Amino acid sequence: MKQGIDLADVKQAHHAMYDVIHHTPLDKSVTFSNMAGCDVYLKLENLQKTGSFKLRGAYNKIHSLTPEERAKGVIAASAGNHAQGVAYAARMMEARATIVMPEVAPLAKIIATRGYGAEVLLSGTVYDDAFHRAQELEQENGQTFIHAFNDYQVIAGQGTVGIEILEELEDVSAIVVPIGGGGLIAGIALAVKELAPHVKIYGVQAQGAPAMYMSKYAHILKSTPDAVTIADGIAVKAPGDLTFPIVDHYVDDIVVVDDEATASTILMLLERAKLMVEGSGAIALAAILNHKIPAKGKVVSVVSGGNIDVNFISRIIERGLVKAGRRIKISTQITDRPGLLQQLLTVIANTQANVISVFHDRVEQNVPIGQAVIEISLETRDALHTEQILHNLRQHGYSARTI
Template identity: 75%
Template sequence: MLSARDVQEAGKALRGIIHQTPLDRSATFSAMAGCDVYLKLENLQKTGSFKIRGSYNKIRLLTPDESARGVIAASAGNHAQGVAYAARRGRVKATIVMPEAAPLAKITATRGYGAEVVLSGAGYDDAYLKAQEIQQQTGQTFVHAFDDDAVIAGQGTVGLEILEALADVTAIVVPIGGGGLIAGVALAVKEMAPHVKIYGVQSEGAPAVYMSKREHTIKTTPDAVTMADGIAVKVPGNLTFSIIDQYVDDVVVVNDEAIANTILMVLERAKLMVEGAGAVGLAAILNGKIPAGGKVASIISGGNIDVNFISRIIERGLVKAGRRVKITTLIADRPGTLQNLLAVITKLKANVIHVYHDRVERNVPIGQAVVEISLETRDALHTEEIMAGLRQQGYIARII
């Protein structure tokens, strides 16, 4: 039976291999949540996530024969990088099967660590089936992303570090995909400090553990559709769920909107880049899904987010906050009228990003032109001031 002692042994083996990541109190998020919020910054870990812990612990325990045959794994990205890094360090050949839609940054990083990458399927579960097929052909040792004693023990070292850094922690909030991280953390923490509450968080689009916990039996979801690709898993592991059902106090879900808002907030307020899976715990705290009060540690499990994707989150967040707006109006089709419109906007202290001017559009009256202007503003109130100012000057403007 896996125990806290296994986690402690893993912790000793990982010294000098991984970073002991910071546990930082956030004054901003504490004020917003009504409790002392601490961020366990595994996004600053080697390979950009906690996954190196379990991967290394598994690979260090391979027999010489297993090492010679190499390892294979299935992953949406973070486990892939963890296995690739650990295998390179142990001089073991690694094959990683990743979903075809895996973020390019994660695919590139995995190959950069020396692993052979095979792209297959739409999500983790498809990649897992392909990896099993290859494993049967090659005889490589399968390094499961979560349902493995050595992997669970390695991930549990995150919990040990939290207890060491914050002895009076009252609750730990953990992202859940297949359950390896929360199983290891819950096992270690509950055996050493049983009063500490352990809360798991999933995306509404991939709630298998949430459903399973409520019925105390493993449930499978037909789909796992969420922007948090690192936790898009249709079914928890047998080993992980048995630990979760016994030790975890509660599991909650958050929607993708809350996850995206949290990614943007962490980037802007804490100056940290966090992926969707890494943001779910803090999203649950900030949205009142976790009981308030005490000292709450949120595990920021990873920071491997595609820069193109984060740019979309930023753009969307700016629009929602009223800081990016597109307006349209009609102006007279004669020299100087566009300049006059832009002068009014300048006086209202908005920053012009883009201007579109068309006088031949089908619905535009002869002698007039339609103008669409993208603006950068301070906030929603500033946008209202701009619209009022334009109307004062006789423009019939509207937001589109």
């Protein structure tokens, strides 16, 4: 049996899935190009079937199985994108799929995975529990285990992203890729460096899950005790022993990005590009916009996925509006008499701010008798508008401050 992986494997995967997957857009962003000081292109794998690049590797792995192996079925452990990729790919090739997910997996992802035809089993409270249960079932039932990243056929499938980029943008100068376990960047780096060695390949990890970053600089496998990041798609404690040597050989550099920058980029993608992107999909662009990458010429940011929880999006939007000075809360004190609250609101209305909520408290222990504390949440245009509102209130005698 062949050991390892080469360019021929990636080309074979590209041919095998040519009419199966979406050839996702490579979209130039004028907005992000101006911000980064180079030509930024977005490889939109968030628009791939199942919402992420994971379908590529899963399909290539299942496609490589013998008819007998497919008849026995496949099994995987995942709480997210890999689960949906395996389920979808298995359905296309009429293979029975079992996905073991943690009991705390989001209901939406469980429903989506079942919707693609897979049997979903819930086991344990964390991914490691689900992984061990999947391995037990693999031994009991003879199913083929589909690893999320540490598999040569999976790596080859992910490498097709790199071939598509080169086919569409021949003069690309750099490709920036998110890293968790390393399957995506290993495949892309191998394919691109073999076909166009001058193209730089940069990896990006979350600051709270930097195992591949540490391994790259130590040139040996390193792991972290925890993997804590909003980019849950790349929250991996240890890279694969198959992916790491490829990354160590082909990838030019790896950088880390904090969650604040990733969250801001998610919001910018939503607002400026009208794209819903998960944390792992936004982190490569976050590195470019925050000048972590020595980007010149035409730079591709791989947007790896878009399966983000809508409640989490809501929190990011709220936090982003506050950070940008577009949503504020003001506290002041007024005499507790009829009509004075209306006067205060009139002053605010004259500044063109939009009132979201008003909290009126005249019984708080620290409030003098006959006075009332007013807290007002406002929508504003920007930080300068906030300063104008505070200035206007103070001119009218209010001791206003933001809280």
